Amino acid sequence: MPAHGSEGGRGNRAGALASAIAALLAATTAVAAASDRIALGRSIAQDLTARLKARLMAGLEGGGPESAIAICKIEAPALAAAASAQHGARVGRTSLRVRNPANRPDAWERGVLEDFERRRARGEAVEALEAHASLAEDGRRVSRYMKAIPTGELCLACHGETLAPAVTAKLDALYPEDRARGFRAGDIRGAVTITWPE
Numbered sequence: 001m002p003a004h005g006s007e008g009g010r011g012n013r014a015g016a017l018a019s020a021i022a023a024l025l026a027a028t029t030a031v032a033a034a035s036d037r038i039a040l041g042r043s044i045a046q047d048l049t050a051r052l053k054a055r056l057m058a059g060l061e062g063g064g065p066e067s068a069i070a071i072c073k074i075e076a077p078a079l080a081a082a083a084s085a086q087h088g089a090r091v092g093r094t095s096l097r098v099r100n101p102a103n104r105p106d107a108w109e110r111g112v113l114e115d116f117e118r119r120r121a122r123g124e125a126v127e128a129l130e131a132h133a134s135l136a137e138d139g140r141r142v143s144r145y146m147k148a149i150p151t152g153e154l155c156l157a158c159h160g161e162t163l164a165p166a167v168t169a170k171l172d173a174l175y176p177e178d179r180a181r182g183f184r185a186g187d188i189r190g191a192v193t194i195t196w197p198e
């Protein structure tokens with residue numbers, strides 16, 4: 001009996017070790033998956049922001065803010081849709097103060113945007129603000145990523161405190177619920193938001 005008992009003990013120890021290793025591997029895989037998502041999210045966000053900025057600058061040079069409004073209205077959702085198709089994800093932009101109501105944040109996004117504001121108030125650089133989570137959505141697990149979009153000088157022609165009368169008139173006509181005015185350079189204008197199925 002003692003021999004049997006000690007064998008059983010060894011068996012239990014081996015079993016415990018195996019499940020500890022399995023748990024460790026699962027945790028490591030989860031961490032690796034999360035860091036892959038963060039790296040990918042970062043690059044999708046940077047790419048989208050850079051493309052938009054380039055289009056915006058070309059539009060502003062070509063016809064001024066009044067005509068560049070069309071670029072933001074048509075090309076921003078088109079570029080986000082292209083990024084979504086390319087990465088099998090849902091890619092968009094959101095903000096605590098949206099211009100287009102279609103960009104309103106959901107509960108998780110709102111919480112992250114509020115956290116970004118707190119982190120900025122504590123002195124964190126807006127460029128570095130990002131968040132990642134694995135969540136249940138409609139009974140499926142999804143991976144989510146957000147990256148803050150800083151307000152630059154370039155943005156103020158359409159999101160700043162004083163807008164040209166022609167810009168105000170066009171925005172009033174296109175976006176009667178516009179809340180995306182009154183920003184200052186350095187403020188958080190919003191965030192790129194990405195959701196993948198897991």
Ligand code: HEC
Nearest residue numbers: 065068069072073093098099100103154155158180189190
């Ligand atoms: C020429 C005017 C114009 C300029 C300049 C401009 N935007 Fe916008 N922005 C818009 C319009 C129009 C929309 C609404 C787009 C839509 O309908 O989806 C918008 C929407 C957004 C949104 C999506 C959230 C929302 O409010 O609906 C973000 C984020 C944003 N802009 C950031 C920026 C940043 C950052 C800059 C500077 C790099 C910038 N914008 C410069 C006109 C402009």
